[in-house]
Amino acid sequence: MNKKLILIIFICLNFSLSAQELKDYTQTINGTDLSFDMKAIPAGSFQMGSTSGKPDEQPVHTVELDGFWMGIYEVTWDLFEPFLYKDFEAVKSNDGKIPVNVDAVTRPTKPYLDMTFGMGKAGHPAIAMTHYNAIQFCKWLYERTGVFYRLPTEAEWEYACRAGSDDKYTFGDDESMLGDYAWYLDNSDGTTHKVGEKKSNAWGLYDMHGNVSEWTYDQYADDFYVSSPSKNPVNKPTKLYPHSLRGGAYDDDANLLRSASRLPSKAAWKQLDPQIPKSNWWFPEAPFVGFRLVRPVMPPSKEEINAYYNQAPIPDR
Amino acid sequence: MSNFNSLHQQRRDFLKASAAIAGSAMLSSIPLMGHSSVNDTIKVALVGCGGRGSGAIDQALSTKFNLELVAMADAFKDRLDECFKNTSEKHKDKVKVPDDHKFVGFDAYKKAIELADVVILATTPGFRPIHFEEAIKQGKHVFMEKPVAVDAPGIRKVLATAEEAKRKKLNVVVGLQRRYQANYRETIKRIQDGAIGDIVSGQVYWNSGGVWVHPRKPGQTEMEYQMRNWYYFNWLCGDHIVEQHVHNIDVANWVKGSYPVSIQGTGSQAWRKGKDYGEIYDNHAVELTYADGSVIYSQCRHFEGTSNRVDETFQGTKGRTFLSSNNAGRLWDQKGTMLYNHPTKDQKNPYQTEHDELFESISKGEYNHWDAEYGAKSTLTGIIGRYATYSGQVIKWDDALNANNSLMPDVLTWDAKPKVLPNEEGLYPVAQPGLFQWDKA
Numbered sequence: 217m218n219k220k221l222i223l224i225i226f227i228c229l230n231f232s233l234s235a236q237e238l239k240d241y242t243q244t245i246n247g248t249d250l251s252f253d254m255k256a257i258p259a260g261s262f263q264m265g266s267t268s269g270k271p272d273e274q275p276v277h278t279v280e281l282d283g284f285w286m287g288i289y290e291v292t293w294d295l296f297e298p299f300l301y302k303d304f305e306a307v308k309s310n311d312g313k314i315p316v317n318v319d320a321v322t323r324p325t326k327p328y329l330d331m332t333f334g335m336g337k338a339g340h341p342a343i344a345m346t347h348y349n350a351i352q353f354c355k356w357l358y359e360r361t362g363v364f365y366r367l368p369t370e371a372e373w374e375y376a377c378r379a380g381s382d383d384k385y386t387f388g389d390d391e392s393m394l395g396d397y398a399w400y401l402d403n404s405d406g407t408t409h410k411v412g413e414k415k416s417n418a419w420g421l422y423d424m425h426g427n428v429s430e431w432t433y434d435q436y437a438d439d440f441y442v443s444s445p446s447k448n449p450v451n452k453p454t455k456l457y458p459h460s461l462r463g464g465a466y467d468d469d470a471n472l473l474r475s476a477s478r479l480p481s482k483a484a485w486k487q488l489d490p491q492i493p494k495s496n497w498w499f500p501e502a503p504f505v506g507f508r509l510v511r512p513v514m515p516p517s518k519e520e521i522n523a524y525y526n527q528a529p530i531p532d533r
Numbered sequence: 534m535s536n537f538n539s540l541h542q543q544r545r546d547f548l549k550a551s552a553a554i555a556g557s558a559m560l561s562s563i564p565l566m567g568h569s570s571v572n573d574t575i576k577v578a579l580v581g582c583g584g585r586g587s588g589a590i591d592q593a594l595s596t597k598f599n600l601e602l603v604a605m606a607d608a609f610k611d612r613l614d615e616c617f618k619n620t621s622e623k624h625k626d627k628v629k630v631p632d633d634h635k636f637v638g639f640d641a642y643k644k645a646i647e648l649a650d651v652v653i654l655a656t657t658p659g660f661r662p663i664h665f666e667e668a669i670k671q672g673k674h675v676f677m678e679k680p681v682a683v684d685a686p687g688i689r690k691v692l693a694t695a696e697e698a699k700r701k702k703l704n705v706v707v708g709l710q711r712r713y714q715a716n717y718r719e720t721i722k723r724i725q726d727g728a729i730g731d732i733v734s735g736q737v738y739w740n741s742g743g744v745w746v747h748p749r750k751p752g753q754t755e756m757e758y759q760m761r762n763w764y765y766f767n768w769l770c771g772d773h774i775v776e777q778h779v780h781n782i783d784v785a786n787w788v789k790g791s792y793p794v795s796i797q798g799t800g801s802q803a804w805r806k807g808k809d810y811g812e813i814y815d816n817h818a819v820e821l822t823y824a825d826g827s828v829i830y831s832q833c834r835h836f837e838g839t840s841n842r843v844d845e846t847f848q849g850t851k852g853r854t855f856l857s858s859n860n861a862g863r864l865w866d867q868k869g870t871m872l873y874n875h876p877t878k879d880q881k882n883p884y885q886t887e888h889d890e891l892f893e894s895i896s897k898g899e900y901n902h903w904d905a906e907y908g909a910k911s912t913l914t915g916i917i918g919r920y921a922t923y924s925g926q927v928i929k930w931d932d933a934l935n936a937n938n939s940l941m942p943d944v945l946t947w948d949a950k951p952k953v954l955p956n957e958e959g960l961y962p963v964a965q966p967g968l969f970q971w972d973k974a
Contacts, residue, residue: 297838301742304837328777330741333859334842406861467877487882488858490710491584492591492619503859 296342398426428506465504578649581656683771707908716862730850743835765811800922925966
């Protein structure tokens with residue numbers, strides 16, 4: 217077979233696969249006993265933003281999105297730690313070895329501090345990583361699985377959180393129900409909790425409200441909604457600060473957990489890093505930051521994947 | 534001024550202590566010669582230009598006072614050059630370091646100290662005693678990083694130098710930044726005022742995943758290898774019970790208002806083994822026993838995959854407390870009712886506060902900082918912890934303080950041999966409890 221024919225077959229296969237296969241699945245990580253669950257999120261449109269929130273949530277505007285998969289849970293330390301510690305990854309691997317392509321991935325500098333802040337590891341969301349760190353984790357996963365994972369865009373995150381709802385929260389406007397769905401200031405006892413202990417939203421996603429604020433890929437701009445495109449919008453990041461986080465955290469009050477609420481990242485989250493240059497990998501003063509994974513229905517080209525993963529970190533002095 | 538009460542308390546404690554010294558002068562807030570006006574430029578030298586030294590000079594130059602960096606010293610030229618570049622980019626008007634004021638090598642510190650009014654000491658801990666001694670001998674104010682020594686002879690040098698600094702009214706701040714962090718100051722002030730009664734027990738932790746390795750490079754001498762991988766060698770680092778855990782141990786001593794009379798413990802290399810990891814242990818569990826019979830438990834480890842925590846808890850006769858560098862400061866009574874909960878968000882950076890307060894005192898010509906004594910005694914607490922876990926013996930404070938086991942190599946050149954060397958397989962000797970003699974060099 218010539219290369220062209222293979223390419224055509226590949227494209228057809230890929231297209232038909234992607235159209236049909238948008239259903240829930242479990243991603244295993246070969247050579248380890250690690251796995252995680254992905255939820256199919258159908259293509260559709262929704263009203264992004266809120267008229268009752270802060271000015272940066274306005275104007276409310278229609279957004280149309282392609283389908284994607286999203287992590288049912290926030291990424292936990294169980295998954296994150298083999299990326300953080302190569303020695304630990306080797307121990308967790310069935311044959312005690314790390315594949316060459318995985319070995320080549322740049323890993324976080326080992327944090328001088330404890331980045332769990334004593335809040336627990338097994339089943340708890342991984343926390344305090346920078347935006348760059350979260351993307352490099354996706355790259356490690358890609359090398360491990362061959363599947364392109366990335367951060368959600370802000371629009372994808374809000375669409376998935378709302379799961380068809382136009383209300384303040386995914387379950388409606390009644391704040392008194394928030395404790396059934398979320399860990400936040402009133403019920404968290406000042407700590408993260410194991411993922412998936414509260415009720416899921418209508419699309420089967422857990423902890424979209426609360427537990428940890430979740431990274432999106434977007435650069436935060438308070439006026440982005442004024443000029444946002446309607447189809448698959450993303451405010452591509454070019455600066456180190458601020459990026460947009462969503463969902464609120466264990467130490468936030470109810471208002472910051474709303475589906476439309478946006479949190480800009482801050483340089484001050486690194487002030488407890490006593491070194492210069494400051495670490496590209498950690499926010500010692502942001503134990504409330506985590507993330508969850510997204511996989512687009514249409515996988516990007518190899519060039520696009522490389523461009524996504526291989527952006528050099530912006531120095532932080 | 535959130536720091537006022539704490540400083541005041543510190544000063545009161547110190548004056549109480551120094552009143553016992555016959556003929557001691559009235560020390561606090563006496564205007565000194567020199568920087569009586571904020572318009573005078575304060576000249577700063579940086580000794581130790583690694584990541585922490587670069588951070589410390591950034592903080593010094595970020596204070597509102599009129600500072601200039603005039604000299605730099607480091608054992609390694611590449612570290613000095615990188616620090617100079619980073620610092621110049623951020624503070625270009627305040628960096629006045631011509632090439633002939635950049636000093637490289639083991640003896641670089643002396644020349645840099647000469648050129649300054651204030652010296653920042655941020656090399657690896659093993660050199661701190663000789664650098665501090667030189668700075669005070671030359672009459673300079675000092676900011677020095679923790680820990681302040683790695684062995685008992687080093688501690689004695691720092692304590693003697695601390696006395697000289699007091700006589701000369703030279704401000705000394707030690708980088709135990711919890712002493713400059715509002716949650717610690719506010720919570721411990723309440724404990725000292727009796728909010729939870731007398732402290733009868735406590736637990737302090739530094740359990741984390743460990744730190745960097747710089748793999749051995751071809752052509753490196755053993756001295757250069759150890760200097761680049763200083764964390765894993767006791768003559769440079771003191772083991773992580775000293776280098777890191779000193780922070781939590783210092784909180785224990787601060788809360789108790791005293792120092793242990795005896796220490797025992799256990800430890801090992803359990804997780805982190807092999808030629809990359811030198812001679813230090815990866816876990817220590819230690820009991821600190823104080824004169825009143827109370828015991829503080831101290832635990833530190835560098836494991837991967839395990840649960841972690843870096844914080845301090847104490848139990849009193851009327852309640853309990855939880856403290857962490859993540860700005861937590863909480864007090865409860867015996868029934869579990871919260872008495873105090875320090876806000877955790879939008880807090881000042883304690884690494885900056887150290888420098889803000891030091892340079893405020895210096896620019897006003899005041900003498901307000903004498904951290905070296907508690908810095909040395911909390912460092913010694915960690916060192917005795919290491920002696921205890923390595924040897925498996927119960928060690929008395931006074932015996933340890935008087936030990937003559939200097940870890941410092943006899944000669945400091947790139948070709949000289951450190952005292953601990955690898956075997957043919959590249960492995961370093963690791964202390965074996967029951968066999969290791971803590972009081973022998």
